[in-house]
Amino acid sequence: MALTIKQQLSSPGGILKFLVKHNTIFIFILLVVFSALISDVFFTSTNLSNLLKQVSGIGIISIGMLLVILTGGIDLSVGSMVALLAVTFAILVNIVVLPLAIVLTIVIGFALGSIAGYLVAFQKMAPFVATLALMTIARGLGFIYSKGSPITFKTPGGEFMSNFANNSTLGIPNIAIVFFLIVILAMVMLRYNVFGRLIIAIGSNEEASRLSGIKVNKYKFLVYAISGALAATAAVIVASRTNLGSPNMGMAWELDAIAAVVIGGASLNGGKGTAINTLMGVLILGLIGNILNLLNVPSYPQQVVKGAIIIFAVLLQRFDSK
Amino acid sequence: MHNSDNEYRLEMTGISKSFGVVSVLENVNLRVKPGEIHALLGENGAGKSTLVKILSGVHQKDSGKVILDGEEISPKNTHDGQVLGISVVYQELSLVNDLSVAENIYLHKLGASKFWMNWKQITKDAQELIDSLGFDIDASATVRNLSIVQKQVVEIAKALSEDTKVLVLDEPTTVFDPTDTKKLFDNLFKLRDKGISIIYISHHLDEIFKIADSVTVLRDGVDTGSMAVKDTNTDGVIRLMIGRELKDLYPTRDVKIGDVPVFEVKNLTAKDTLVHDVSFSVRPGEVLGIAGLGGSGRTETAKLIFGAHKKKSGTLILNGKEIKTNSPVCAVGHQIGFVSEDRKEDGVFLPLSIRRNISVTNFAGISGKLGFINVDDEYKNVLGLIEKLNIKTPSSEVDVKNLSGGNQQKVALAKWLSIDSKVIFIDEPTRGVDVGAKIEIYNLINEVAKKGVGVVVISSDMPEIMGIADRILVMHEGTFYGELTKEEFSEENILRYSIGEKLKQVV
Numbered sequence: 001m002a003l004t005i006k007q008q009l010s011s012p013g014g015i016l017k018f019l020v021k022h023n024t025i026f027i028f029i030l031l032v033v034f035s036a037l038i039s040d041v042f043f044t045s046t047n048l049s050n051l052l053k054q055v056s057g058i059g060i061i062s063i064g065m066l067l068v069i070l071t072g073g074i075d076l077s078v079g080s081m082v083a084l085l086a087v088t089f090a091i092l093v094n095i096v097v098l099p100l101a102i103v104l105t106i107v108i109g110f111a112l113g114s115i116a117g118y119l120v121a122f123q124k125m126a127p128f129v130a131t132l133a134l135m136t137i138a139r140g141l142g143f144i145y146s147k148g149s150p151i152t153f154k155t156p157g158g159e160f161m162s163n164f165a166n167n168s169t170l171g172i173p174n175i176a177i178v179f180f181l182i183v184i185l186a187m188v189m190l191r192y193n194v195f196g197r198l199i200i201a202i203g204s205n206e207e208a209s210r211l212s213g214i215k216v217n218k219y220k221f222l223v224y225a226i227s228g229a230l231a232a233t234a235a236v237i238v239a240s241r242t243n244l245g246s247p248n249m250g251m252a253w254e255l256d257a258i259a260a261v262v263i264g265g266a267s268l269n270g271g272k273g274t275a276i277n278t279l280m281g282v283l284i285l286g287l288i289g290n291i292l293n294l295l296n297v298p299s300y301p302q303q304v305v306k307g308a309i310i311i312f313a314v315l316l317q318r319f320d321s322k
Numbered sequence: 323m324h325n326s327d328n329e330y331r332l333e334m335t336g337i338s339k340s341f342g343v344v345s346v347l348e349n350v351n352l353r354v355k356p357g358e359i360h361a362l363l364g365e366n367g368a369g370k371s372t373l374v375k376i377l378s379g380v381h382q383k384d385s386g387k388v389i390l391d392g393e394e395i396s397p398k399n400t401h402d403g404q405v406l407g408i409s410v411v412y413q414e415l416s417l418v419n420d421l422s423v424a425e426n427i428y429l430h431k432l433g434a435s436k437f438w439m440n441w442k443q444i445t446k447d448a449q450e451l452i453d454s455l456g457f458d459i460d461a462s463a464t465v466r467n468l469s470i471v472q473k474q475v476v477e478i479a480k481a482l483s484e485d486t487k488v489l490v491l492d493e494p495t496t497v498f499d500p501t502d503t504k505k506l507f508d509n510l511f512k513l514r515d516k517g518i519s520i521i522y523i524s525h526h527l528d529e530i531f532k533i534a535d536s537v538t539v540l541r542d543g544v545d546t547g548s549m550a551v552k553d554t555n556t557d558g559v560i561r562l563m564i565g566r567e568l569k570d571l572y573p574t575r576d577v578k579i580g581d582v583p584v585f586e587v588k589n590l591t592a593k594d595t596l597v598h599d600v601s602f603s604v605r606p607g608e609v610l611g612i613a614g615l616g617g618s619g620r621t622e623t624a625k626l627i628f629g630a631h632k633k634k635s636g637t638l639i640l641n642g643k644e645i646k647t648n649s650p651v652c653a654v655g656h657q658i659g660f661v662s663e664d665r666k667e668d669g670v671f672l673p674l675s676i677r678r679n680i681s682v683t684n685f686a687g688i689s690g691k692l693g694f695i696n697v698d699d700e701y702k703n704v705l706g707l708i709e710k711l712n713i714k715t716p717s718s719e720v721d722v723k724n725l726s727g728g729n730q731q732k733v734a735l736a737k738w739l740s741i742d743s744k745v746i747f748i749d750e751p752t753r754g755v756d757v758g759a760k761i762e763i764y765n766l767i768n769e770v771a772k773k774g775v776g777v778v779v780i781s782s783d784m785p786e787i788m789g790i791a792d793r794i795l796v797m798h799e800g801t802f803y804g805e806l807t808k809e810e811f812s813e814e815n816i817l818r819y820s821i822g823e824k825l826k827q828v829v
Contacts, residue, residue: 192694192695192697193689193692193693193694193695194685194689194693194694194695195693197678197681197682197685197695198682198685200674200678201671201674201678201682204671204672204673204674205668205670205671205672207667207668208662208667208668208669208670208671209671209682210630210650210668211628211630211650211660211662211668211669212650212654212682212683212737213650213651213653213654213655213683214650214651214682215651271671271673271674272673
């Protein structure tokens with residue numbers, strides 16, 4: 001690091017610059033303080049744990065989205081994939097042992113993501129188009145396999161998962177722990193692993209990456225496959241929470257995931273973004289929903305506020321890059 | 323139009339400008355007469371670009387006066403500047419890739435009065451303009467499909483589509499080969515004779531002495547002198563530019579060149595480009611120059627060997643063993659390096675730090691199993707290279723976009739040195755690099771060669787390639803047309819081979 005935090009703060013206009021630079025965390029803290037002031041219920045453990053349970057599913061797919069966006073791509077299929085894979089998991093958990101059901105679901109997610117990866121990396125299809133097509137395919141398949149209605153867990157394995165997903169360890173919801181572990185893994189991979197370095201390099205300049213001897217196609221393929229696997233993980237979690245897999249799950253989640261990544265300061269052009277900031281983006285979106293719910297604001301105005309926050313966050317980032 | 327008796331078309335006096343606490347220009351004067359080519363010289367960071375940007379309205383001056391045709395002007399933005407008759411051709415091409423040549427040339431007028439565009443007329447006007455410059459470019463072609471040379475021509479045509487009084491050219495010939503450069507110069511002479519004032523920024527001193535009437539030199543934001551070109555010489559100008567004598571631009575080479583080639587190419591033919599039947603070898607410690615006109619296939623040859631283009635036939639032999647390079651991944655695996663000609667486009671990662679740029683080729687060397695990076699090894703390697711290459715930066719974490727052209731080029735080289743390349747292809751090693759950094763890069767090339775690396779340098783800059791190469795191969799229409807030994811080096815000989823002629827027989 002070029003400057004310590006102390007140096008940044010003591011330089012002229014330093015505090016303002018520091019806030020703009022770390023605007024995601026700043027907005028997050030502001031929202032927490034605001035929420036705590038405005039509602040007595042906010043800081044209760046029930047509410048906080050609900051909040052964390054609500055964001056974990058979207059949070060996990062947001063990490064996959066971050067990896068894809070870092071390479072300069074986008075994955076619109078993740079919401080529908082959650083639905084298809086939740087249905088898949090519900091079917092599997094009723095016919096095979098639990099560990100196998102989980103592994104198979106994740107493997108299928110990886111395989112479905114690989115299709116997007118193949119189309120983008122090797123067929124040079126625009127990520128928006130390839131994943132848009134997979135989005136409708138996955139949603140359609142979800143309805144076909146479930147015959148349009150939710151599939152309930154019927155086995156002890158399903159019961160175990162349901163208990164796991166609705167309980168907490170040391171006061172933190174189990175599914176939030178899964179989410180946080182994935183965030184930490186992503187942080188480590190992006191900072192200290194070649195994989196992370198290379199996808200950032202590819203997103204910042206694909207041709208230069210190619211001419212540096214990087215296997216550009218391989219890594220572009222991999223990020224979509226991983227995004228698929230993470231969608232599967234999210235699917236297992238959300239299905240377990242409600243004890244069923246439904247083809248209506250994950251509706252428009254891809255948009256929330258993109259919003260979270262963008263609020264977290266990532267550039268849609270690729271090459272810029274961190275896991276910790278995406279976590280902040282996820283929590284900010286969750287907080288907005290949470291506080292508006294506590295204030296009994298109906299869901300339509302909520303959408304307006306969400307949009308406004310996205311604009312505000314991105315405008316703040318423009319300050320930083322100037 | 324107001325015309326004064328003043329002998330100067332443009333007078334910039336006492337111009338000062340600072341960005342934050344950094345003073346970029348201090349009390350600078352620039353006076354240009356009508357119908358003259360005025361060279362503006364200085365190393366990178368001397369303030370040339372800022373001065374020009376104040377003239378064109380990109381930046382606003384802190385103090386001083388700008389007088390055009392006797393009237394004080396202060397353009398607030400580039401549109402103001404254009405209306406006043408100031409056109410600038412910037413070093414960074416500012417064309418819209420997805421529009422046609424004609425649309426680009428008249429882009430600034432597309433928003434004007436009329437609702438419907440007369441595309442036919444616009445394309446016709448654009449075509450006439452380009453034809454009048456003597457270049458062969460289709461005005462209805464999409465800019466994306468043009469070569470970098472053609473793009474530069476379009477950029478110049480765009481500047482001339484205005485009613486221009488002062489034309490500023492910032493390093494216009496960096497991408498040009500000698501024939502194109504000559505064409506450009508002829509055009510500039512024509513414009514000068516029409517009474518247009520031309521401000522010409524270049525690092526090529528020989529160009530200045532060929533075309534400029536007068537010269538102003540900047541050093542560290544201060545003008546160190548203005549004079550008629552006939553009253554000075556290269557040494558005089560360099561002294562003003564760098565404040566010291568410059569003995570050897572091209573360092574003497576005392577490298578022992580090996581006998582056995584480190585790398586050989588036999589009958590290489592490309593699948594998709596004009597490159598065909600290319601054969602050559604480079605020995606350890608040798609600096610092999612590749613010259614030729616733009617479009618003759620020099621870059622394509624390097625990219626073909628590097629695996630970035632597809633091969634049809636041919637053999638590559640590294641250290642006596644036949645190798646295949648079907649992709650850059652293979653080439654890098656065989657420790658072949660390639661520094662590309664377009665640094666910003668595909669040479670470096672501008673938004674990433676120096677550390678991340680240098681490490682990008684060398685993860686095998688700094689990471690363990692599962693790809694986890696050993697941070698200590700990484701810093702050791704990166705900081706070592708920063709010191710060795712004398713990259714001027716406060717730390718390894720500075721983004722490459724904030725470095726000067728010369729230092730960016732060193733970063734581009736560093737990533738190949740970090741994997742101990744056996745052969746390095748360097749395409750246009752000093753494009754857009756100032757004199758001081760040039761010398762450092764030449765020294766670097768020598769040092770790399772000294773370690774037994776085969777260095778292949780592609781360059782359009784003839785004094786440069788003659789100054790640093792041990793041997794020059796000249797390309798013509800996709801293959802090597804001739805080879806020049808050190809004794810045969812001359813601009814004339816390179817040109818003759820470039821255009822497919824034989825050398826003059828000298829006894």
